[in-house]
Amino acid sequence: AQSVSQHNHHVILSEAASLELGCNYSYGGTVNLFWYVQYPGQHLQLLLKYFSGDPLVKGIKGFEAEFIKSKFSFNLRKPSVQWSDTAEYFCAVNPLKAAGNKLTFGGGTRVLVKP
Amino acid sequence: DVKVTQSSRYLVKRTGEKVFLECVQDMDHENMFWYRQDPGLGLRLIYFSYDVKMKEKGDIPEGYSVSREKKERFSLILESASTNQTSMYLCASSEAYRWGTDLRNTDTQYFGPGTRLTVL
Structure with a gap:
C-alpha cells in the first residue's frame, strides 16, 4: 500500500523565517498531490494542488510547493511566515487509476509561528 | 461556497452503543468520504x-459501516462503539476527476467541521 511521510511532526519558528515542510510518497505511478491546512478551530482546507504541468505550484497565502518526480517528493515552502500561519499541515496523495478516489494523507506537521 | 455539515460537533457515548454520524454536502458532489x-x-x-448506494472500504473499515441513500448525505455507523473509536471524525466531499476513462479519481476534497466522539 502507498504511504505518505511528513518528515517533521512539529516545527517552531519566528515570524519572517522561511518554512519548508517535507513530504515523500511511495507510489511509483502517476499521482495527484495536495497540501491541506487546518488552522486552529477551523475546517481542513486546500492550500494547493498539483495535477500536471509546471512542477512548481502556487497556492493561497503565499505558499508554494515543488513536485520532484525523481525524489517522490512534494515539499511545501513559504519564504516568510506570519503568526497567522500557525496551523497543522497535511500532505496527501491520490495515485491515479490504482486507488480511484482514495487520498492517502501524511501524519501532519504542526507549525507554531512565534510573534 | 461548498458547505459540508456534520450532525454534531461533540458526542459522548458508552461502550456498546450504536452511533450514527451524519454528513450532508450541498454541492452535488459525487464523492463522499x-x-x-x-x-x-x-x-x-x-x-x-x-455514488448513491455505492461504498468502498478505506484503510480502516473495521468496526464501521456506512450508508448513502441520497447523493447529498453520507452516514457513518459504529455498530457497537468501543473506547478505541474515540477520535475526531471528518466528513469530506469532492467532485470526481476524469483521468483517461476513469471518472472516479478525486479532485479537491471539502471537509466538514468534524465530530469529536468520546466513547466511555
Whole structure:
C-alpha cells in the first residue's frame, strides 16, 4: 500500500523565517498531490494542488510547493511566515487509476509561528 | 461556497452503543468520504462512496459501516462503539476527476467541521 511521510511532526519558528515542510510518497505511478491546512478551530482546507504541468505550484497565502518526480517528493515552502500561519499541515496523495478516489494523507506537521 | 455539515460537533457515548454520524454536502458532489483524525497519524480513510448506494472500504473499515441513500448525505455507523473509536471524525466531499476513462479519481476534497466522539 502507498504511504505518505511528513518528515517533521512539529516545527517552531519566528515570524519572517522561511518554512519548508517535507513530504515523500511511495507510489511509483502517476499521482495527484495536495497540501491541506487546518488552522486552529477551523475546517481542513486546500492550500494547493498539483495535477500536471509546471512542477512548481502556487497556492493561497503565499505558499508554494515543488513536485520532484525523481525524489517522490512534494515539499511545501513559504519564504516568510506570519503568526497567522500557525496551523497543522497535511500532505496527501491520490495515485491515479490504482486507488480511484482514495487520498492517502501524511501524519501532519504542526507549525507554531512565534510573534 | 461548498458547505459540508456534520450532525454534531461533540458526542459522548458508552461502550456498546450504536452511533450514527451524519454528513450532508450541498454541492452535488459525487464523492463522499469518512476519515478519522488522530494525533500523529494524520487522517485515515474509513469508507468512501462515489455514488448513491455505492461504498468502498478505506484503510480502516473495521468496526464501521456506512450508508448513502441520497447523493447529498453520507452516514457513518459504529455498530457497537468501543473506547478505541474515540477520535475526531471528518466528513469530506469532492467532485470526481476524469483521468483517461476513469471518472472516479478525486479532485479537491471539502471537509466538514468534524465530530469529536468520546466513547466511555
